[in-house]
Each structure stands twice: as C-alpha cells, then as structure tokens.
Amino acid sequence: xxxxxxxxxxxxxxxxxxxxxxxxxxxxxxxxxxxxxxxxxxxxxxxxxxxxxxxxxxxxxxxxxxxxxxxxxxxxxxxxxxxxxxxxxxxxxxxxxxxxxxxxxxxxxxxxxxxxxxxxxxxxxxxxxxxxxxxxxxxxxxxxxxxxxxxxxxxxxxxxxxxxxxxxxxxxxxxxxxxxxxxxxxxxxxxxxxxxxxxxxxxxxxxxxxxxxxxxxxxxxxxxxxxxxxxxxxxxxxxxxxxxxxxxxxxxxxxxxxxxxxxxxxxxxxxxxxxxxxxxxxxxxxxxxxxxxxxxxxxxxxxxxxxxxxxxxxxxxxxxxxxxxxxxxxxxxxxxxxxxxxxxxxxxxxxxxxxxxxxxxxxxxx
Amino acid sequence: xxxxxxxxxxxxxxxxxxxxxxxxxxxxxxxxxxxxxxxxxxxxxxxxxxxxxxxxxxxxxxxxxxxxxxxxxxxxxxxxxxxxxxxxxxxxxxxxxxxxxxxxxxxxxxxxxxxxxxxxxxxxxxxxxxxxxxxxxxxxxxxxxxxxxxxxxxxxxxxxxxxxxxxxxxxxxxxxxxxxxxxxxxxxxxxxxxxxxxxxxxxxxxxxxxxxxxxxxxxxxxxxxxxxxxxxxxxxxxxxxxxxxxxxxxxxxxxxxxxxxxxxxxxxxxxxxxxxxxxxxxxxxxxxxxxxxxxxxxxxxxxxxxxxxxxxxxxxxxxxxxxxxxxxxxxxxxxxxxxxxxxxxxxxxxxxxxxxxxxxxxxxxx
Numbered sequence: 001x002x003x004x005x006x007x008x009x010x011x012x013x014x015x016x017x018x019x020x021x022x023x024x025x026x027x028x029x030x031x032x033x034x035x036x037x038x039x040x041x042x043x044x045x046x047x048x049x050x051x052x053x054x055x056x057x058x059x060x061x062x063x064x065x066x067x068x069x070x071x072x073x074x075x076x077x078x079x080x081x082x083x084x085x086x087x088x089x090x091x092x093x094x095x096x097x098x099x100x101x102x103x104x105x106x107x108x109x110x111x112x113x114x115x116x117x118x119x120x121x122x123x124x125x126x127x128x129x130x131x132x133x134x135x136x137x138x139x140x141x142x143x144x145x146x147x148x149x150x151x152x153x154x155x156x157x158x159x160x161x162x163x164x165x166x167x168x169x170x171x172x173x174x175x176x177x178x179x180x181x182x183x184x185x186x187x188x189x190x191x192x193x194x195x196x197x198x199x200x201x202x203x204x205x206x207x208x209x210x211x212x213x214x215x216x217x218x219x220x221x222x223x224x225x226x227x228x229x230x231x232x233x234x235x236x237x238x239x240x241x242x243x244x245x246x247x248x249x250x251x252x253x254x255x256x257x258x259x260x261x262x263x264x265x266x267x268x269x270x271x272x273x274x275x276x277x278x279x280x281x282x283x284x285x286x287x288x289x290x291x292x293x294x295x296x297x298x299x300x301x302x303x304x305x306x307x308x309x310x311x312x313x314x315x316x317x318x319x320x321x322x323x324x325x326x327x328x329x330x331x332x333x334x335x336x337x338x339x340x341x342x343x344x345x346x347x348x349x350x351x352x353x354x355x356x357x358x359x360x361x362x363x364x365x366x
Numbered sequence: 367x368x369x370x371x372x373x374x375x376x377x378x379x380x381x382x383x384x385x386x387x388x389x390x391x392x393x394x395x396x397x398x399x400x401x402x403x404x405x406x407x408x409x410x411x412x413x414x415x416x417x418x419x420x421x422x423x424x425x426x427x428x429x430x431x432x433x434x435x436x437x438x439x440x441x442x443x444x445x446x447x448x449x450x451x452x453x454x455x456x457x458x459x460x461x462x463x464x465x466x467x468x469x470x471x472x473x474x475x476x477x478x479x480x481x482x483x484x485x486x487x488x489x490x491x492x493x494x495x496x497x498x499x500x501x502x503x504x505x506x507x508x509x510x511x512x513x514x515x516x517x518x519x520x521x522x523x524x525x526x527x528x529x530x531x532x533x534x535x536x537x538x539x540x541x542x543x544x545x546x547x548x549x550x551x552x553x554x555x556x557x558x559x560x561x562x563x564x565x566x567x568x569x570x571x572x573x574x575x576x577x578x579x580x581x582x583x584x585x586x587x588x589x590x591x592x593x594x595x596x597x598x599x600x601x602x603x604x605x606x607x608x609x610x611x612x613x614x615x616x617x618x619x620x621x622x623x624x625x626x627x628x629x630x631x632x633x634x635x636x637x638x639x640x641x642x643x644x645x646x647x648x649x650x651x652x653x654x655x656x657x658x659x660x661x662x663x664x665x666x667x668x669x670x671x672x673x674x675x676x677x678x679x680x681x682x683x684x685x686x687x688x689x690x691x692x693x694x695x696x697x698x699x700x701x702x703x704x705x706x707x708x709x710x711x712x713x714x715x716x717x718x719x720x721x722x723x724x725x726x727x728x729x730x731x732x
Binding site: 068071074127131133135141168246247248278280281284285287288289291294295308350351358360363365366 | 676
C-alpha cells in the first residue's frame, strides 16, 4: 500500500513539474532564486555526431555521456544520439544545429573551417597545445571566451568534447630522410597539417575514410595519417606502409560538444551545469581511454614488422616555420583567426616552457 | 499571481519529496525501477581535508566540487568542507571517515601508508605513472578495483580527487653531479621518493611545512622537494637554494576523495553518479589548473636567478634500481602491496612505450 501511495504522489509531482514548465518557460521573466521552477523540466535533446554508430572511443564516449546525463538528471534530460547519416551527414551537424533542426552535435571544430578559419584552433594546431595544455587554454587561458563568442554568431554554445591524445605523424611507404623526400609525395593529410606539409612540397589529398587503405595499397597514395595506434591499427595501414612516424601536426586534438543556443538557454541552471560537468567528464575520460587503447594497440603494431621513426630535425624545423607562415596568412585574412591564434600561440609558448621542464624532462628520465 | 501560485505548488512538491524520503529510506526494500523514491532524498555530507582553508588549487578544487554537487543535485546533497584542524587534524581524516565521525575526506592515499603499504600506490610511485597514465590505470587498467577492495576493509569508498601534474625533484643548495654528492645530504623528501633516495645515501628528514624554509635557510637542510612551480614559489625556497631539479619521484600524484561506505551506500544511484561525475571533473580540472599555474609560476621563478637542472643519468639509473628494490622488499612483506604493485608496474611498462612515442616524441619535436 505504501508504495502505491508513493507512486501516486510521485506522479502528481511530475505532473506539477510539467505544468510549471508550461507556465513558466518564458525567457524574459526568470524565476526568483529561491524557487527554481525549471528544476524538473523535462527536455529531449536530439544530438547528431560525425561518427558512425558505435565508433570506438569517440562514438562510445558520446553515448556514455548521453546515458550518464540521463541518470544524473533523474531522466529530466533525455539525449538521443544519432550517428552520422541517420539524421544529417557527418559534416552537416554544424548547420543543422545552428538552425535548430537538431539540438546538439558531437564533432570536431576544424571540420567547419569553411565557416571561419578560426575554428581550426578549437581543435588544435601543428606544434601546438597538448591535451592538458588545450584544456588549460580553454578553461583558464581565455580560450573558452573566444570559442563561445565566435560560435554565438552561429547560434551555438560549445563545450569540450574529448581529446584524441597526441596523434601520430602517419604511415609512409618509404623512409623520409630529407626535405627532398617530401617533394611531390601524395599524402592523405587534412587541415592545418596538410597546409603546412603543402608548403614543404607534399601533395595533400583528401579521401573518404573508406578509400584510404585501397589508395595506399595501389600506390595512389605514398603516405597517410589517421589518428593514433588505437584507431590506425583497425585501418590496416601496417600491411602496406611500414614506416610509422611520430606526431607533430595534431598534438592534442579536442573534440567539441555543441548545443543550439536557444535550446541550451531554456535549460535550468542545474541542467546547464549537469551538461557542463558531463562534458568535462567526457573530455577527460576520452583522453584517458585513448592513452589506454593506444598503449595496447602499439604492442600489436610492433609485431607487424613496422618501424617507428621520427622526422629529421631539418624537416620539423621547416614545418614549424611553415606553420608560422600559414598562421600569418590566415591572420591577415581573418580577424577571428588572428584573435584566436594570438591567444592560443602565446599560451602555448608559456606552457611549453613548463611542459618541457615538467613532463618532457620526466619522460626522458624515466 | 502566477509566480505565487507556482511557489505554492513548488512548496507542496518539496514537501511531498521529503515525505517520500522519510517513508522510503529503508535500505532493505529497494524501490522498483520506475519509482525512484530516493531521488529527492536530502543528505548532508561533512567532508574534512588535509589542507588549510583556501589552500590554492587543491583546497579551492574541493570547495568548487562541493558547490557544484550542491547545484546539480538541486540542493539534495549538501557538502560542508572543513579544512584541516577544524574537525580533525590533517592526517586524521582517514580514521575519522572510517569510523563515521565524518562522512568524507579529501587527501592523498600515501599519507596513510602506515595502515597499508599498498596505499602509497594510489598516489603514485617514483618512475611511475604520469597523470594521464594514472587515470588510465585507475579507470581502465584495474586500478580502481584494487583500490576499492583495499579501502572497503576500512569501510571507505575512494574516488579520484585531482592530480598535481609532474612534481619537481626539489631545491638544492649545491649542484648534484655525482652519486657522491648525495651521500649524507639532508633532504626533506617523504614517501617512496625518500625511501629510494635513502638507498642512495640521502638522509630524508620529515618536517612540518612551516619549518622547511627556515631549516633550509639555516643549513639544517641541504635540499627540499615540495610540489611544482605553482606551490613551490609561495614557499620562498628560491631565495636560499638556487638549483631546481626536474622530477622523477612524483610524476603524477593523484589525490583522493573518499566516502564513508555506509554513508555512500545510502545515496540514490542518481546521487552516486553525481559524486562520481563531479570527482572526475575535479580530478581533471585540478591537473589542468596545475598546468596553468605551473607555467605562470615558472616564468617568475626564472627571474629569481635559479638554475633548472636534471639529475645526471647515473643517479637516475641508480634511483630506478633502488625503486625496484624498495618494491621488492615491500612486496615480500605485504600481499596487498604486491597485488597493487604488480598491476601498476605492468601497466606503467605498457603505457610508457606509448607515452615515449606519443607525448615524449612530440615534446621533443615541438
């Protein structure tokens, strides 16, 4: 009997909550502090991703995020995750969320550099910030303020959405010893890394994921980068390219979790903080999981007759200078890029000094 | 009028929630899934720390954690943070929480090695796991299962509670060039680092924080470690010891957030996940903040006529062997230490291989 009575009370309570929601959701009259009328407001969020269903680490991460927000909100926030092409194409999520066709997305900011070159920098840049440094720039170094400001123009509210850890420099069929070896090399390398390598004579080629392996196998590509050991191993590159180079162009790529601003603004303060907290968890857990999976996969890769190499200093030095040129050119064309670049680059310089004395010196001593 | 009506409805709703709580809090009859009667249960948690009030980064971090749990729980979890000595002494928090005199604490596991030598390893170990690797061991490598098992014997439930980032090797009055230079050296260095250095001839000395600077100034100490640039700079060591060594003994010390098990078990599933999620946020935000503050402080330290040095390879090699000896000795005496050590050490070996190729190679190329 007691349980039944409770059930009835509970049902009444939920109904009351819904009524409050319907009556009180005007944005122009916020409730007083002591009466949080939004508290039990139920909301459904349709969230599309740029990844296939159950994509390892990244896709699994956003699904876990959605489930956990469901639990901590007591079911008041129901997030339905849609893999790429279910509602919108992989790279259609930005526009779809911007216009409110969907409520949110999980993707990477640099995919949308066509909208604004500055968007590259909320993923990262060659010779740029590591995962921890990126978090520090976003949370303490002014990065989030710039990100929010630039995304607000598109009716979007961004959050940190995970980090891939250091990405590898890619799989090369031939060893790279001199700058000459890069000239005319056909390589799958997108983004700023591709622009930098283009200045060194590489021919960057863009291909859908499903065509990379075959192109490499048939010598239509001489090299390709992808991500790191954990995801590279699944692509089979080790079978046809035996030189695996250490990373320089995506040192700590951050993913983004982005909400339609109108939708987000309707959440209660409590719900907003739940989203923020769950995004912080998603962001760190993904970096942790990449560490774990990369270490496991590397062990397997070493069994495949692959040689791990680093680019010669001469090449890295030229690439670093090329990155400064790319940044200068983009800054001249885009005030937004200039704003974000100056902030991120100064932050990197200051933080590199510490990371060299802290993390790098430790890794060298271990 | 509308607002007033809403207020009355809301008040009724809260009262109903409390009634449910009073009627339904028996642990022996869990509610059915569809009616979560624990949902609005209000709970107060007294949490004591090992830090002074408003201690930078660590103390501020746990206060932020408490506030944010308050918000996302809609006030259903009220955590009151007590700095050291307010309710219990700094290192009395483990026992006080174990017996239920307080509900939770924020501290570091290695302070309680007197209870169990294995507890050292849930903070870290010399030549051990970096912050990211530690997270990976705890969350994916089996570390949390061991930690939970060993703490359950003390009626405690542990969570990750922050990370200090790589700690520096310490401040030395004289340059250290050979193993001979370490013989008889009086150094403030606690924990496993102290045990390792003792095997190399150092005389580890334990002192309360307030006495370290004066002892160093008056030559009663030849050297001291503390944490990293961010907190070291506040201690004034740079005035009296001009050689600042890079780290080896605390590469990613994890703090711990620990609950009395009975108290924790009474929380609803929803509240438990809120605590876990907020602890994940605390854990990563603290590492992020240390990165940011260390980089800022290092800039200041460089203005103080301080030379940053790394220990010679010969010393690091001997120290690494000494750590293996320490681990062997402790493993022989404690099955718990052996269990945790074998898990953590194997994990470190596997993860070092990736960190060297990922993070270290990148930091060297940047």
